Amino acid sequence: MQLELRGITKRFGALTANDHIDLVVAPGEIHCLLGENGAGKSTLMNVLYGLYQADEGEILLDDDVQHFEGPGDAMRAGIGMVHQHFMLIPVFTVAENVMLGHEETTFGGRLNLDAARARVREISDRFGFSVDPDALVGDLPVGVQQRVEIIKALSRDAQVLVFDEPTAVLTPQETDELMTIMRQLRDEGTSIVFITHKLREVREVADRITVIRLGKVVGEAQPTASNSELAALMVGRAVELVVQKGPASPGQPALVVEHLDVIDANGLKVVNDVSFTVREGEILAIAGVQGNGQTELTEAIMGLQPRVNGRVSLGSETLTGLSVRRVLDAGVGFVPEDRTHDGLVGEFTIAENLMLDRSHGEPFVARGSLRRDHLDEFAEEKKKEFDIRAPSIQTAAGRLSGGNQQKVVLAREMSRDLRLLIAAQPTRGIDVGSIEFVHKRMIETRDAGIPVIVVSTELDEVVALADRIAVMYRGSIVGIVPGDTPRDVLGLMMAGERPAEVAA
């Protein structure tokens, strides 16, 4: 089935997320939609899937104009979608998830689960998925959940299949397997739209490439195009992710983590026997695919995880067993991975957010009262120093852009006397200008002799910042390698393999 988008425009208030986008996807073709975060790719696909209504433009399937009131219409027309955040119900079984929305029933309206199971098995066998129809989705690993999403789309006879950033949660290996599946689907005649911002994947699997930036189509490219050509199209200027940084001059070991285990609420060891050392004046990057225990590891150091075995010490002080308050007081700065969720109080002003982790005493509190004048003075100073762009220090943090929010968090954490800085995904979802700023501050912190841990899923960032790289997989550290380790080696390690030269 041929899919055509003509002049799709979608506005949110003053923001035009999609500006007259044209796109044609031929049957049996993998069409890549390439663009930075926030370029408008997901909005476009939500319009296609009927989740949003376009303000202008039309959608055509085999030259027939479609009117999608909701996802139900899009599905009936033959469009299937594999969402970035899986649209699966964790407490339902695979079969229940697959049948939801187009249930077959038997006498008396009872669900025909047998038919659903058979359908799951049939599709699962066709692609060699080996998915148990009766497993609870919440118990399945992420890779398998994604396959359930694919089965769900295929069980509705989707002829156009949209993959929205499908590799974000996958290991390189799982990614390769997904590529194989996509090719297999294409060969069976399915039209595939593959949304991503990862150049490697695009070049590997795409038949055609459309690049969008700031809501507009900026060009088409062939898969033979080079990385830099694609990147230039995508970002609009030559990308330079290499941070200016001198060689590290590591000092004494500062943070020592020994045999650390973290057990989650379900009793799973999400961090398993992790040991490493970070020295003064070096950046240790923790690399790995999302969800391999990095989050829990940093939280365990911060005292945010309740079930921890092993020992963490900073200098002569033991951090394990301390409350978050005491860990912060010991001089640990923490930039959490999800700033709106964990880093900021959105309804608080910038100034209030700047004192969030110092509400118990000097310099902002005296005898139980807030010292607003001190705080405002401090906030004005930091606003200037960290180039926080906002009308005033009384602006609610929730109304800032991602980059400016991150600067507020950084300003707060870096204005204490630090003995260790932990930054988790410090540049996720922020603009290029802010990325440079954040990276620069990381290097400066290192050069001031403070040990820094950077957790990142972006290999580019890891390579740009790290003096040493620890790669995590399934809760364990696969290995700790120098900062100049080739990317393909890191890629293998992220899949849990320990290359020969590392093991040696």
Added chain:
Amino acid sequence: MSAAGTTTASSPTPEPSAPQPRANAILKEIIGGNVLITILAVFLALLIGGILIAFTNEDVQEAAGYFFSRPQDTFLAIWNAVSGAYVALFQGSVYNFRRDDFATAIRPLTDTLTYAAPLIVAGLGVGLAFRVGMFNIGGRGQMLIAAAAAGWVGFSFHLPWGIHLIVAIVAGIAGGALWGGIVGLLKARTGAHEVILTIMLNYVAFYLVSYMLRTPGLLQAPDQVNPKSPPMLETAIFPALFGPAYKLHAGFILVILATIFVWWLLNRSSLGFRFRAVGENPNAARVAGMDVKNIYVYAMLVSGGLLGLAGVMQVLGTVPTGFSSGIDAGIGFDAITVALLGRSRPWGIFAAGILFGAFKAGGYSMQASEGVPVDVVTIVQSLIVLFIAAPPLVRAIFFLPDGTRRKRRTTPIVTKEVEAK
């Protein structure tokens, strides 16, 4: 592009809105915002109340029987019924212009303040819990325990004037804080939801106090058969503020102090800072080193204490002649509406409490003089809260433009749980 105050034209990314000229902002706030909506909500609720009064009025029903021959009779009857009721409401709550001298005519206003006193402190308690992201429906239980504690001190202790009152107040606040603290503790330690806990503890308190009130030697008056306590001793009663002619008592000064205290606590203290941080985003609060669980306990202690103070107002101020298990007079639930109407801001609650106090004072005189059941006040109050909670509805009814497009959520009224770790 700095914050120079110049409004930039169309920029592709959503920038924080540039500051508008001050007057413009105030105008917008009034038209699209809270003040107008609040006024319209009160108006709408009174209108519906009026319809109810008209429909159930006997004269109206009678006149409606011959509506088609003389429709003006029906309208006249409706006017008489509704205006009569609302005039009685006004005369019973603000100023009775049928009296000659000012001193007597103004008495209803002092009645209003007397009724408002427990409503305000109770509203402060509920509002404070809201700000910490908790829903304290346990006002009834906290007030009952507080009333029992303060009442017990009030009728059985023999202490000098002044000290007796203070001891009784402290006992009451402690009782309320204890009952609220149990909720905070159970929520913090076991993760149980405070809505369920407070509802259940209301009944536990009710039966506990009922039992004590019918057991001689505990709270029951010695010569009584009814489950009722002895009257408070003179030394434990709030002194009248303007002499014996007015019901208004010194408790109202305590109410003003409590409002100032809560304002300071929430806006100027470090504990209040943590309260608000936990209320708005418990996860960020936890990551910033705040002990969220302890904050829940502290907040429920303070909230319970304030509701306790409301119970104290009842036994030592409003009805010092001995109390029964109905001493809470529904204030624990009214407090929720007061807190919502006041948008959980201390002075907003103060104003809302006075409005509802006026409804209460006026409601009784309306019932007495016009025969309109006082329940109509309950209806009007709950309608006000419903309308205020849904500004789009009010705007739609009055064909107002959608004043504020930006999402505005000033007070957290949804409990945000910290994720179980």
Added chain:
Amino acid sequence: MSTITTPDTTPVSGTLESTEIRSWKAPIALGIFVVVAAVLFVVAGRDGATTFRLSSDTDLVQLADWVLPARGTGLTVTVLLALLAAVVVGLTVAGSRLGSRARRAILAVSIVAFTFLFLLAFLTWAAAGAAIPVTGLLLGTVSLSAPLIFGALGGVISERVGVVNVAIEGQLLAGAFCAALVASITGNPFAGLIAAMVAGVLVSFVLAAFSIKYLVDQVIVGVVLNVLVLGLTSFLYSTVLSQDTAGLNTAPRFPRFPIPVLSDIPVVGPVLFRQTLIVYLMYIAVIAVYVGLFHTKWGLRLRAVGEHPQAADTVGIRVNATRFWNVSLAGAVAGLGGAYFTLDSVSSFGKDMTAGAGFIALAAVIFGRWNPIRATFAALLFGFATNLQNVLGAIGSPVPSEFMLMLPYLVTILAVAGLVGYARGPAASGKPYIKS
């Protein structure tokens, strides 16, 4: 600088290790009850024997009375309770060495046995020297539980679809009022029944409109609705119903309708099968809601909307419409519970006559972990406690009636804090669904 460390030599495993997390809540809760039992039944044990009367004179099949010595029973049961608590402690210690299914089964059986034994010992202790009419006790339990069960079913449906229903009390009260009014005017209890359902639906409409369309916090709407319904019914009661009590507030009641054969089964028959139509409707409702929720398309979609509305949306289920109609349905079911007050137990409406039954129903929903069958049993337990107070009050018991009345609430607190503290409700319950 180029230190290359390898934490160990074994290859990184593909799956995560699992460790047992032990929860001591259940053992602690049971422990408290054992202490209570020891104090009440042994330390404060009473002499005399308790007679459990299993049949009344009119029964077809006569069962002999059952006599238990109070002190001996108390002692025996306390020992048994301690043993059961020990089993649960052992279960907790053993942890994952037992299969999770086996563990859950043993735990469930232990807790049920524990509850039963405790109740038996309590009855024997409280009624020492007197006789307990078992049939009457249970019959009253069903009567008092019926509105709770309807209310709880309404709560389960509403919360499963993602709307917290604190307004059960209001739905019951509105149902009771309209049932009384309409049945009195028409002289037909069936008309009253339908009116009660309509009243419940109307309350639900408001709840749904405010929480779904205007995104008002659902608990707030619920609380305010309860106040509004209380105000409205009280106002109309004073102004309308009391004008003409004979014509407007004297509802014909449903007659008792014994089911042939079944109603002659000893104990069970009189309790379950000599009831009114509303109670039979209740049996059907419990089964229908259970089967519907877990075995039909309706239930699958309803639960999907309550768990993950966005996922439901992406497969073409209209989330807000589903919520709206199911909350309305929940109102109709709860409204039936309201009809029970005025068409079954008494024949006239009184101010605030539900007296908090809606809140007990809400407690039953949570105690029953959002499962219609378990919620029904929870409601029965609460009804039992209330009726026990009536029965013990009649034969003169050592426990003040207030404490008996307090029991359901205390049990619920203990339950939410201890036994079901780990239970999670529908994931999206209470959260409005906002598209784009």
